[in-house]
Amino acid sequence: MPEGDTLFRIAAQLAPSLEGQPVVAFELQHVALERLVGHRVTRVEARGKNLLVYFDEGTVLHTHLRMGGTWHLYRKGERWRRSLATATVILAVPDVVAVCFRAPVARLLRTSMVRGDSMVGKLGPDLLGESFDEVKAMEHLRAQPGAPLGVAIMDQRVVAGIGNVYKSEVLFHEKLDPFAPVSFFSDEELSRLLAYSRRIMAVNANAPGKGHTRTTRESRTRGEGPVSVYRRAGEPCYDCRTPILMERQGELxxxxxxxPRCQPERRERSAAS
Structure with a gap:
């Protein structure tokens, strides 16, 4: 599932071509919506794992890519790299067509509804947002004292943007037990966790090149991969050579x-693990 940095990069790719431009054609789920034709795109933004496209007449397009969705940008007349049958959204402006393929969530909202919306209005502070509110993020974490830390930081209502890759990587970097309840950690530890999450996600979000490989291991040496633990179960830890483990967490x-050595267990593990 794309994480916050991926959506930030998608928004950064789409915005220069779409913002300020009049809509030439718009289709949602293969249904043409004429009411948006002639109106302008005013803003494209990422919010956690969500993408929002605003139009000047008060409509907002919301997409969530989950596991299989993707956005492509094509010049007029350019051949698409995917089938028309898989296009969930087609947004055409002069000379450019933005196409969202296989998005399980694609819907239109009124701008006035966004704040109270159950999917995007209840998100926690966006880790890549310019005005990230650490105080609120800490309050949200502390409001879940019994939740395993690895579950809590994946909850988009706590902080928006962290997915499975970053969950494992940032907890490893800070040497924190993913299975211990939030209440077992100090404010200083949680603050450092949030700060590192913001910093490393921003590094990846702003890295040049379309083919950028996400990296969380900033000082890696020869032979080390770009991530420390994610999808490395059974392989030796780069720091201590102990085999990496994988366990499943949460309702999902x-x-x-x-x-297990770099992230030692803290007292009793949470029953919710």
């Missing part, structure tokens, strides 16, 4: 990769 049983 999402995979968590960790080093």
């Amino acid at each position: 049983r999402r995979s968590t990769y960790y080093c």
Whole structure:
């Protein structure tokens, strides 16, 4: 599933071509919507794992890519790299067509509805937002004292943007037990965790090149991959050579990769793990 840095990069790719431009054609789920034709795109923004496209007449397009969705940008007349049958959204402006393929969530809202919307209005502070509110993020974490830390930081209502890759990687970097309850950690530890999450996500979000490989291991040496633990179960930890483990967490049983030596267990693990 694309994480916050990926959506930031998508927004940065789409915005220069779409913002300020009049809509020439718009289709949602293969249905043409004439009411948007002639109106202008005013803003394209990422919000956590969501993409929002604003139009000047008060409509907002919301997409969430989940596991299989993707956005492409084509010049007029350019051949598409995917089938028309898989296009969820087609947004054409003069000379450019933005196409969202296989998005499981694609819908229109009124701008006035965004703040109270159950999917995008209840998101926690966006880790890549210019005005990230650490105080609020800490309040949200502390409001879940019994939740395993690895589950809490994946909750988009706590902080927006962290997915499975960053969950495992940032907890490894800060040497924190993913399975211990939030209450077991100090404010200083949680603050450092949020700060590192913001910094490393921003590094990846702003890295040049379309083919950028996400990296969380900033000082890697020869032979080391770009990430420390994610999808490395059974391989030796780069720091201590202990085999990396993988366990599943939360109601959705999402995979968590960790080093049992670098991230020692804190007292009793949360029953919710």
